[in-house]
Amino acid sequence: MSDVLYLLEHYYPYFIRGFLTTLGISLIALVGSFIIGVIVAVLRIVPSRPVNAIGRAYVEILRNIPLLLVAFFFYHGLVAFGLNLDGFTAGTLGLTVYTAAFIAEAVRAGIQSVPKGQMEAGRASGLTYIQTMRYIILPQAIKIVIPPIGNQFLNLVKNSSILTLFAGFDLMYWSDYAASESFKTFAAYSLAAAFYLLITIPLSFFVRWLEIRLNRLPAEQVQIKTALGEV
Amino acid sequence: MDFRAAWSPENIAFMLEGFKITLYVAFVSIVLSFAFGTLIAVFRYARVPLIAPILGAVVEALRNLPLLLIIIFARFALPDVGIKLDVVSAAIVGLTVFEMAMISEIVRGGLLSVDKGQIEAARASGLTYVQTLRYIILPQALVRMIPPTVSQFISLLKDTSLAVAISLPELMHNSQIIYNANPSKYVVPILSFAAGLYFITNFALSQASLFLERRLSVRH
Amino acid sequence: MIKSVMRTGLMLAFAFVLAFSLAACSSGSKEQPSGTPGADGTPTAEKSTLDIIKERGRLIAGVKYDTPLMGYKDPKTGNVEGFDVDIAKALAKKILGDENKIDLVEVTSSTRIPMLKNGDIDIIVATMTITEERKQEINFSDVYYNAGQSLLVPKGSPIKSIADLNENTKIGGVKGSTSVKNIREKAPKAQVLEYPNYAECFAALKSGKVDVMTTDNIILMGYAQQDPNFELVGGLFTHEPYGIGIRKGDETFTQYVNDFLKELKDSGQYAELYRKWFKEEPPKE
Structure with missing residues (x-):
């Protein structure tokens, strides 16, 4: 415990800096992956098979390879194409592109949860495909989609720790710094864990609360769905 | 980019050697995390006094930490309190501890999803608690558990790559050794090859899960 | 009542199995040299x-x-x-x-x-x-x-010595090495990027993510021999026995x-x- 206090006293600016960077990365990547995710979800459901295939390929490829590999591709691999990104940028881009695949799936599930008849009804009453989407389907889907996106934000906070492996200046990077500089390894990483939990625990409670409120489900059902990863 | 030079037989062999470690560590961690995860879930489902709430708190904390932190912790922080693990054990312990928390939630969700009325009916008709668990609850819970469990295993296989941080000689680590010898030419070909290996394995897993799911849901 | 007590007992037994197997995982991992110092770093009087x-x-x-x-x-x-x-x-x-x-x-x-x-x-x-x-x-x-610590730069770099390291310079080093600590003292304005190992650090220098790589001359010499586009500059500015x-x-x-x-x-x-x-x-x- 005294080690933790020692670290807080001597290294607190680094932990704070890392904490804020981690939050920043996660927020930027959340916005980015939401935009890409919605586009990919739309690609997967429009009535055109070749377009669907593109969307499916995106999701399947990114869901089945490690995030670290994606991030290293952006960090080292893009150099061959003339794009030399720093650790922060490459890491944030990697997180964005990777998380987008999961958000795309959540959005698609949300849209498909709206009964098909509504699309037909919308079209029959003279609305275009896009109008039906915009005014009828999406407003209903959004309620279902928000909690899983909250979960992806949670994953982003945790996953952003990989930035330490290519000098991304996130919380994990500065924890490594404090650990190796002070030799107080156990205390430094415990402190890092506390900082991560400071973001993730409230966030996970918030996501559960959202699920209960938005979808008017009984708490027990939400518990089951959360546990099963269906949120 | 030089695919031909990058994909030399020596390099491919070196990467496959790493992939063997990846598969080994993933397999052991899957087995262990499933066993421990199920145990934790049963404890919590049965609301065992004292233990259940403690396990609940532990699971909640573990699920909300970065796996990379847990792996590094297992390797470099535990020795400070006298627990000493070599690279492979540290990777397995780190992955298992994190994944068992995830799996325990899935199993618990599966158990909770079974209709309470059925349990009461089973007990009323003279089945013991264990019999009810075995014949009524588990078979139904299992069907609901399969898709999230398989996707958790896919995550686990991908997450073994995080062990580069502790120099576990798995696929990602060996890929780095090769491409760092000549980054501008090798990174893209080597990373693509590694991506291919991960993809094939995981895609096969997810397709198998879909197949299983269909088979099981037909029976019900 | 008796049943529930038994059930709890059974669960407890399971818990012990879990705890023990975890402990076994950790201690059974290798033949532990007994000369290891205690957790607090003090030597224990055991065999060498x-x-x-x-x-x-x-x-x-x-x-x-x-x-x-x-x-x-x-x-x-x-x-x-x-x-x-x-x-x-x-x-x-x-x-x-x-x-x-x-x-x-x-x-x-x-x-x-x-x-x-x-x-x-x-x-x-x-x-x-x-x-x-x-x-x-x-x-x-x-x-x-x-x-001794030195600097590795691409040939033709404007950086000739540690005096040239200013607030616009990105210096690559390795986590946990003395070199990163030294360079923070010698060039306090420059930005230091720490990588997990030398290979990743050199890759970053090669692609220009850092302007200069710093560590002990002997390690840098090895990289300069591997790739003649890089050279050592600035002499030795520390003594590293x-x-x-x-x-x-x-x-x-x-x-x-x-x-x-x-x-x-x-x-x-x-x-x-x-x-x-x-x-x-x-x-x-």
Whole structure:
């Protein structure tokens, strides 16, 4: 415990800096992956098979390879194409592109949860495909989609720790710094864990609360769905 | 980019050697995390006094930490309190501890999803608690558990790559050794090859899960 | 009532199984050298690493895999070679009579001390500078190589010495090395980027993510030999005496290693290894 206090006293600016960077990365990547995710979800459901295939390929490829590999591709691999990104940028881009695949799936599930008849009804009453989407389907889907996106934000906070492996200046990077500089390894990483939990625990409670409120489900059902990863 | 030079037989062999470690560590961690995860879930489902709430708190904390932190912790922080693990054990312990928390939630969700009325009916008709668990609850819970469990295993296989941080000689680590010898030419070909290996394995897993799911849901 | 008590008992039994198997995972991981210092770093009066090595019949040495000339894993051949590796092999020969009775384990600057304390490795022969801070954690042998910190830059870089490192300079170094600590003091304005190992750091220099890479001259020389587009500049601005790392408090083994180093120098084998790797005569003492 005294080690933790020692670290807080001597290294607190680094932990704070890392904490804020981690939050920043996660927020930027959340916005980015939401935009890409919605586009990919739309690609997967429009009535055109070749377009669907593109969307499916995106999701399947990114869901089945490690995030670290994606991030290293952006960090080292893009150099061959003339794009030399720093650790922060490459890491944030990697997180964005990777998380987008999961958000795309959540959005698609949300849209498909709206009964098909509504699309037909919308079209029959003279609305275009896009109008039906915009005014009828999406407003209903959004309620279902928000909690899983909250979960992806949670994953982003945790996953952003990989930035330490290519000098991304996130919380994990500065924890490594404090650990190796002070030799107080156990205390430094415990402190890092506390900082991560400071973001993730409230966030996970918030996501559960959202699920209960938005979808008017009984708490027990939400518990089951959360546990099963269906949120 | 030089695919031909990058994909030399020596390099491919070196990467496959790493992939063997990846598969080994993933397999052991899957087995262990499933066993421990199920145990934790049963404890919590049965609301065992004292233990259940403690396990609940532990699971909640573990699920909300970065796996990379847990792996590094297992390797470099535990020795400070006298627990000493070599690279492979540290990777397995780190992955298992994190994944068992995830799996325990899935199993618990599966158990909770079974209709309470059925349990009461089973007990009323003279089945013991264990019999009810075995014949009524588990078979139904299992069907609901399969898709999230398989996707958790896919995550686990991908997450073994995080062990580069502790120099576990798995696929990602060996890929780095090769491409760092000549980054501008090798990174893209080597990373693509590694991506291919991960993809094939995981895609096969997810397709198998879909197949299983269909088979099981037909029976019900 | 009785049933529920029994049920709880059963669950508790399971919990113990879980706890024990976890504990078994951790302790059964290797034949733990008993000379390991206690968790608080104080030596325990147990047997020396030397006896453990003899009992095991193999020496487990922590070396780097990404420092050409010192300890480097050649991806083409799969062999690990370098000056540090040869020193470790010579020690294996002295203890066990065969230089092949050795297991090389990869370490990095940030992992080597935890791994030694951990009992993963018997010794560290991995470009490790003897410092007062590290002496709190481990024992050191006498100096076996004198290095100094320097800078590696692409040929034609405007950076010629540490005086040229300003607030726009990005310096690449390795996590847990003395070099990053030194450079923060010598060039406080510059931005320091820490990588997990030298290979990743050099890759970053190659692609221009950092302007200069800093560490001990000998490691940089290895990279400059690998890729002639890079050169060392700025001379040596620190003194980095390398020592072999031994577990804290193991005076027997420390003395043994010091005797070994002396023999190595007296017999001329040290000079031979020096010429083999550095293509020059060792400095006169």
